[in-house]
Amino acid sequence: MSTMRAAVVHSFTEPLRIDERPLPAPGPHEALVRVEYTGVCHTDLHAARGDWPVKPELPFVPGHEGVGTVVAVGEHVERVRVGDLVGNAWLASACGACEFCESGWETLCPAQRNSGYSVDGSFGDHMLVDARFCPVIPAGVDLAAAAPILCAGVTVYKGLKVTEARPGQWMLVSGIGGLGHVAVQYAVAMGMRVVAIDVDETKLALARQHGAEVTVNADEHDAVGEITRATGGGVHGALVTAVNGKAFPQAVAGLRRGGTVALVGLPPESFPLDIFTTVLLGLTVRGSIVGTRRDMAEALDFFARGLVSPTYSVRRLEEINEVFGEMDRGGIDGRVVLSMA
Ligand SMILES: [Zn+2]
Numbered sequence: 619m620s621t622m623r624a625a626v627v628h629s630f631t632e633p634l635r636i637d638e639r640p641l642p643a644p645g646p647h648e649a650l651v652r653v654e655y656t657g658v659c660h661t662d663l664h665a666a667r668g669d670w671p672v673k674p675e676l677p678f679v680p681g682h683e684g685v686g687t688v689v690a691v692g693e694h695v696e697r698v699r700v701g702d703l704v705g706n707a708w709l710a711s712a713c714g715a716c717e718f719c720e721s722g723w724e725t726l727c728p729a730q731r732n733s734g735y736s737v738d739g740s741f742g743d744h745m746l747v748d749a750r751f752c753p754v755i756p757a758g759v760d761l762a763a764a765a766p767i768l769c770a771g772v773t774v775y776k777g778l779k780v781t782e783a784r785p786g787q788w789m790l791v792s793g794i795g796g797l798g799h800v801a802v803q804y805a806v807a808m809g810m811r812v813v814a815i816d817v818d819e820t821k822l823a824l825a826r827q828h829g830a831e832v833t834v835n836a837d838e839h840d841a842v843g844e845i846t847r848a849t850g851g852g853v854h855g856a857l858v859t860a861v862n863g864k865a866f867p868q869a870v871a872g873l874r875r876g877g878t879v880a881l882v883g884l885p886p887e888s889f890p891l892d893i894f895t896t897v898l899l900g901l902t903v904r905g906s907i908v909g910t911r912r913d914m915a916e917a918l919d920f921f922a923r924g925l926v927s928p929t930y931s932v933r934r935l936e937e938i939n940e941v942f943g944e945m946d947r948g949g950i951d952g953r954v955v956l957s958m959a
């Protein structure tokens with residue numbers, strides 16, 4: 619019997635182990651994928667530690683930014699063929715029949731399954747994907763760079779969309795880290811005028827390189843006043859990727875009347891929302907979780923046309939515990955992509 623190699627979580631308090639396990643056979647709707655690269659997301663670290671109320675069942679393989687080649691398909695698979703480039707994503711599958719699935723919001727399906735959490739993910743040299751849901755990677759792209767699009771990219775792209783800001787309008791991107799630097803590029807590609815806010819001057823310089831017209835240091839005394847002045851009354855939309863509690867009230871305060879702030883970062887704390895201002899200025903605060911299959915296809919299309927290029931560094935699968943350690947200390951710029959080679 620042939621085997622595969624994967625980084626496996628056996629306990630929430632111990633490092634991952636690289637195990638040899640039997641190569642799984644695809645079920646009727648599944649494809650078996652030979653993984654080339656997988657991005658490492660903060661969610662993988664939370665999963666490996668069992669940080670969230672609903673914990674993954676042990677043992678499991680994390681990872682939801684994997685890309686590779688289909689090597690076998692189940693009997694009912696029509697959407698992809700052997701040799702196609704595909705990926706996995708946080709949304710591994712959904713029921714297809716609930717009110718959310720029926721209305722094109724499969725990301726809200728209560729019966730959804732999640733890669734690297736409730737189904738084994740991409741931290742291995744092979745993975746199974748549901749061929750009805752897996753992202754299809756456009757031909758000719760850099761596969762290592764494509765990996766971060768599958769979670770970081772689609773998450774910020776969808777977050778920008780749900781602000782309902784239009785081309786020519788102002789978008790505030792809060793936090794220019796792994797998500798934020800990609801968000802600036804999507805917003806510019808979508809025709810928005812970008813204000814970037816962060817506490818780190820190097821990150822603000824990166825945002826300007828990616829096309830931000832205005833950059834504001836969040837630690838400055840009058841950061842919100844600066845946003846309001848530079849945009850002639852505040853931003854139409856704001857996307858908060860920062861996990862710093864202060865970023866949320868700052869983004870809300872930077873909104874123009876009628877503006878919308880979309881939240882995609884997951885800090886452990888809550889933030890106070892001033893109801894009086896929210897009502898009088900007609901503000902909207904909206905949560906946004908990853909993206910649907912359609913959002914994914916659109917996000918990948920921007921990437922394939924060269925409009926978005928995530929910053930990443932490549933490490934080996936065997937280095938996953940060191941990578942998690944660095945992530946925990948906040949020492950990672952851009953995205954880490956693990957190579958299975
Ligand atoms: Zn993720």
Ligand SMILES: [Zn+2]
Pocket residue numbers: 712713714715716717718719720724727728729730
């Ligand atoms: Zn459903």
